Amino acid sequence: MTTLQELAMAVSSGNRKAAKALTIQALDEGVSPGDLVDLSLVPAMAAVGERFKNNEIFVPEMLIAARAMKESMTVLEPRLLAAGITPKYTAVIGTVEGDLHDIGKNLVSVMWKGANVQVIDLGTNVSSAKFVEAIREHKPQVVGLSALLTTTMPALGETVRVIRASDAPPVKIMIGGAPINQHYADEIGADGYAPDAGTAVDKILTLLGAI
Amino acid sequence: MLGEADFANLALEYRRRTGFPLAAIDTAGKWIGRKTRSSVHEAAKQGERAQALSEALRWGEPSVVCDIQGHVLWAVPVMRNQDVLGGLLVLGGELRRPLVAGSLDLRIGTACRELLQLAIDHNLTNATLLAQQRALARREREKAEALHSLKDGLLDDIRSIYLMEEPALLAAIRRGEKAEARKVINRVLTAIYMLGQSRTELLKSLSLELVVIMARAAVQAGGEPENILGLNYRSLTELAKINDHEALAAWLCEMLEQLIDAIGANTKNPNSVQLVRALQYMEEHFSKDVSREEVARAAGLSSSHFSRLIRLKTGWSFTECLARVRVEHACQSLVHTQASLAEVALACGFGDQSYFSRVFRKQMGETPGDYRKRRLMESVSASAQKSQKKVQES
Ligand code: B12
Numbered sequence: 001m002t003t004l005q006e007l008a009m010a011v012s013s014g015n016r017k018a019a020k021a022l023t024i025q026a027l028d029e030g031v032s033p034g035d036l037v038d039l040s041l042v043p044a045m046a047a048v049g050e051r052f053k054n055n056e057i058f059v060p061e062m063l064i065a066a067r068a069m070k071e072s073m074t075v076l077e078p079r080l081l082a083a084g085i086t087p088k089y090t091a092v093i094g095t096v097e098g099d100l101h102d103i104g105k106n107l108v109s110v111m112w113k114g115a116n117v118q119v120i121d122l123g124t125n126v127s128s129a130k131f132v133e134a135i136r137e138h139k140p141q142v143v144g145l146s147a148l149l150t151t152t153m154p155a156l157g158e159t160v161r162v163i164r165a166s167d168a169p170p171v172k173i174m175i176g177g178a179p180i181n182q183h184y185a186d187e188i189g190a191d192g193y194a195p196d197a198g199t200a201v202d203k204i205l206t207l208l209g210a211i
Numbered sequence: 212m213l214g215e216a217d218f219a220n221l222a223l224e225y226r227r228r229t230g231f232p233l234a235a236i237d238t239a240g241k242w243i244g245r246k247t248r249s250s251v252h253e254a255a256k257q258g259e260r261a262q263a264l265s266e267a268l269r270w271g272e273p274s275v276v277c278d279i280q281g282h283v284l285w286a287v288p289v290m291r292n293q294d295v296l297g298g299l300l301v302l303g304g305e306l307r308r309p310l311v312a313g314s315l316d317l318r319i320g321t322a323c324r325e326l327l328q329l330a331i332d333h334n335l336t337n338a339t340l341l342a343q344q345r346a347l348a349r350r351e352r353e354k355a356e357a358l359h360s361l362k363d364g365l366l367d368d369i370r371s372i373y374l375m376e377e378p379a380l381l382a383a384i385r386r387g388e389k390a391e392a393r394k395v396i397n398r399v400l401t402a403i404y405m406l407g408q409s410r411t412e413l414l415k416s417l418s419l420e421l422v423v424i425m426a427r428a429a430v431q432a433g434g435e436p437e438n439i440l441g442l443n444y445r446s447l448t449e450l451a452k453i454n455d456h457e458a459l460a461a462w463l464c465e466m467l468e469q470l471i472d473a474i475g476a477n478t479k480n481p482n483s484v485q486l487v488r489a490l491q492y493m494e495e496h497f498s499k500d501v502s503r504e505e506v507a508r509a510a511g512l513s514s515s516h517f518s519r520l521i522r523l524k525t526g527w528s529f530t531e532c533l534a535r536v537r538v539e540h541a542c543q544s545l546v547h548t549q550a551s552l553a554e555v556a557l558a559c560g561f562g563d564q565s566y567f568s569r570v571f572r573k574q575m576g577e578t579p580g581d582y583r584k585r586r587l588m589e590s591v592s593a594s595a596q597k598s599q600k601k602v603q604e605s
Contacts, residue, residue: 014308053356058316059275060283064308067281098269100276125262150355151269151348179358195362 011044014064080114087118093144094122101148128162271344273323385511
């Protein structure tokens with residue numbers, strides 16, 4: 001097994017210590033942080049999702065896997081950040097109200113930081129009012145909204161509406177999450193959609209270039 | 212709603228069943244009957260408890276939530292009719308990786324189910340409303356999964372969606388499992404709508420195709436062909452009039468219900484086809500190791516349903532039934548071949564000779580060796596008689 005495979009195993013089985021050690025080991029072996037995410041962490045969570053779907057695991061062990069994933073990301077994040085450059089742009093990101101999933105949003109956040117964007121992370125279960133407040137305070141160029149549940153997709157649409165209708169400074173809105181697609185983004189009038197963290201970087205750079 | 216003594220009993224019962232302590236909270240997550248100092252920390256904790264409560268209400272069952280410190284909690288709402296009065300809450304302790312995979316899920320999952328059951332048994336919650344919420348959550352989950360597979364590009368066009376789902380749908384129809392069939396139909400519909408959007412005519416032709424396939428499956432499953440075909444004709448005329456998604460969805464679901472009912476309506480001999488198929492499978496595979504699950508699958512039945520059915524129709528359990536098939540074949544071999552007892556045992560799937568002898572004897576009342584001898588004698592004397600007769604006739 002390669003280190004990346006071992007790491008994926010550690011994450012999906014929720015072995016926090018091994019996840020951390022293997023992340024360090026993989027980076028030391030010269031694996032790029034992007035590859036580590038794409039070839040190990042994301043597939044690991046996909047496997048967790050598959051097992052949950054098939055009723056092989058339930059919420060408690062899913063929580064354990066999520067925690068192991070976060071452990072790996074704490075090692076990863078500093079390595080991704082471009083050193084010594086002051087970010088020119090700011091983004092606000094959060095998971096919408098009623099939704100507690102944050103792994104995908106965190107990945108996007110880390111990748112954006114890696115692309116030299118300052119990211120203000122509002123966490124999970126964020127109301128539309130809180131988004132508006134944060135936009136007023138930080139005056140970002142882009143705000144990212146994440147939703148992982150079909151039942152919180154309406155909250156995503158609602159947040160877009162509230163932001164647009166507010167007196168906060170104008171901002172580009174990007175959305176994402178497992179049930180979201182381009183079609184839905186168009187429907188609710190978001191400016192951008194990305195299916196994964198890598199594409200989210202390309203997309204934010206395009207949007208920023210358009211400003 | 213609950214006196215102090217009642218609650219103490221409830222907590223005792225829960226502790227006895229699951230080993231976890233039970234507490235009571237109000238709708239804002241404040242402890243009931245417990246003193247707390249107010250602090251920022253306590254306010255955060257209170258928010259987490261309220262969240263566990265609202266999650267339970269939302270999903271219709273206790274849903275495990277993790278707090279900032281990595282401790283888990285779950286709750287069940289205490290309700291009078293539609294009103295939420297508060298909740299029963301469990302602090303499940305620190306989240307630790309289990310030594311044996313699955314054991315944590317098992318322990319906490321059981322504790323969640325017990326909590327729900329306790330609240331229902333003591334009439335402390337609105338069981339109907341929670342059941343509705345669970346059904347809703349299940350539907351949403353199916354919808355989500357259909358959306359995911361669409362995104363993964365697993366299903367590039369509408370046709371491939373139901374080609375992929377077709378086996379599951381047909382199997383469910385064959386087994387007469389309405390709930391399962393409905394679930395598959397739901398998945399197909401979500402996916403179809405995502406892609407079909409405004410192409411109602413396309414959707415209509417696909418739906419028709421689906422109904423035809425379902426009808427065929429229903430006939431195979433023992434439904435009355437006349438009934439089902441008549442139904443198809445009626446459905447055609449109805450379909451022609453439909454011109455929006457909602458009506459189409461309703462029509463498809465209605466078709467499905469009718470088809471499944473048509474299978475069930477064949478009460479003269481319900482499930483006879485499946486049973487024949489099961490016996491056929493046993494006939495073809497008795498020489499190898501055949502499991503109950505395998506036979507049930509071949510017959511298009513769930514293994515528990517199959518067990519019940521076979522017992523009902525034959526009076527034997529699956530193991531007995533299989534033993535009969537094997538012994539029957541053994542009898543044939545004993546009489547018509549020269550194979551040794553050990554060879555017969557092996558050829559008929561009995562593993563070893565002593566087991567073969569035991570089963571055979573139990574069923575036939577004599578050992579395989581005695582049986583062979585007796586039948587041999589009988590056939591010798593029968594042919595002797597025959598030839599004698601011939602001699603007499605001539
Ligand atoms: C891990 C997980 C959990 C963990 C989350 C832990 C955490 N801290 O995040 C826990 C255990 C808490 C959890 C809880 C629940 N979950 Co859950 N969960 C998952 C699971 C398995 C994986 C999600 C994940 O992290 N994926 C990995 C990341 C990397 O992928 P991602 O999130 O999709 O993000 C990528 C892209 O979508 C995109 N992206 C994401 N956000 C954004 C934002 C922007 C701006 C952009 C541009 C891009 C972008 O980029 C990301 C990186 O590539 C999914 C299954 C699935 N297939 O999604 C179910 C799933 C989402 N959960 C589900 C359910 C049902 C639940 C619960 C209701 C279960 C329960 N009974 O309690 C609760 C709900 C809690 C709540 N109120 O939110 C269902 C959802 C069904 C539905 N109706 O939609 C799913 C689909 C599982 C299933 N098949 O049933 N869950």
